[in-house]
Amino acid sequence: MRSLALIISYVLHPLWMPLWVFFMLWAVDPWLRLQPTVMVYVSSILLINALAPAVSIYVLHRRGALSDLEASKRKERTLPFLVVMFYQVLGYYALTRPGVFLPSELMSLILGMMIALAAGMLLTRWIKVSMHLLASGGALGALWSFNLLHDLGLGALLPLGFLAAGCVGWSRMKLGVHTPRELALGFLLGFSLIRWVVEWGGTP
Numbered sequence: 001m002r003s004l005a006l007i008i009s010y011v012l013h014p015l016w017m018p019l020w021v022f023f024m025l026w027a028v029d030p031w032l033r034l035q036p037t038v039m040v041y042v043s044s045i046l047l048i049n050a051l052a053p054a055v056s057i058y059v060l061h062r063r064g065a066l067s068d069l070e071a072s073k074r075k076e077r078t079l080p081f082l083v084v085m086f087y088q089v090l091g092y093y094a095l096t097r098p099g100v101f102l103p104s105e106l107m108s109l110i111l112g113m114m115i116a117l118a119a120g121m122l123l124t125r126w127i128k129v130s131m132h133l134l135a136s137g138g139a140l141g142a143l144w145s146f147n148l149l150h151d152l153g154l155g156a157l158l159p160l161g162f163l164a165a166g167c168v169g170w171s172r173m174k175l176g177v178h179t180p181r182e183l184a185l186g187f188l189l190g191f192s193l194i195r196w197v198v199e200w201g202g203t204p
Contacts, residue, residue: 005171012168014135015050015084018113021139022046031103031150038102042095049091053084072177074128081121088114105149108201109142112194119189130178130186136165137190144191145198 012020026032026039033039057080060066071077092110095102116138120129140161147154169183178186 001174005174008167008171009132009175012132012136012164014131015054017135017139019043019046019050021109021142024143025146028152028154029146029150032106035103038100041100042102042106045091045094049087053080053087056083056087070175070177074124077124077128078121081117081124085114085117085121088117104201105146105198108198109194111201112142112197113138115197116190116193119193120186123185123189127185128178128182129189130169130172130183132168132172133165133178133183133186134190136161136168137187137192138194139190140165141191141194142198145195148199 022039022043026043057066057069057071060079060083061069065079066076067073071080088110092114094100095107095110116134120131120134123129140158143154143161144158146152147158165187169178169180169187172178172183173180
């Protein structure tokens with residue numbers, strides 16, 4: 001069962017979740033499919049934002065700055081948070097430079113990810129918020145909001161998002177990385193912040 005928990009944790013890792021969410025939205029939202037060039041550009045930025053922090057965190061671990069790749073010690077989490085935020089800021093700059101025109105909902109989603117990460121980084125001073133569940137909650141919040149804003153008819157499928165988040169939570173507990181309180185806080189933080197930012201930014 002530990003092997004299954006590891007697979008779930010790595011496949012639904014926070015660094016990959018923005019990319020998975022983007023591909024899901026691209027697949028189900030006809031409005032976004034009308035802009036293939038923009039979608040390819042955004043997906044390339046999100047891919048870089050997944051790979052570059054992963055490499056950086058691995059280097060930090062190899063140099064002894066992190067005890068493990070999970071940054072399981074709360075006092076060691078600030079540095080990897082800052083690394084991820086650095087690449088997200090670069091990605092945001094690439095998406096807002098002159099000549100790049102993104103739908104307001106997508107820009108709100110990118111901004112929401114940054115706000116959720118900043119909130120998680122701040123709260124980590126007192127409690128080890130689960131970034132896996134923050135990312136899973138944010139992913140579900142994004143799908144929920146796009147379904148509402150673009151009338152995608154996904155209402156019957158959204159409960160599967162809660163099931164997926166539950167599987168991620170189980171994997172983190174099985175690996176002994178987080179407590180139920182840390183998992184619940186991460187999910188609620190990600191879900192509520194992403195929903196608020198996307199719906200606030202995407203509503204005319």
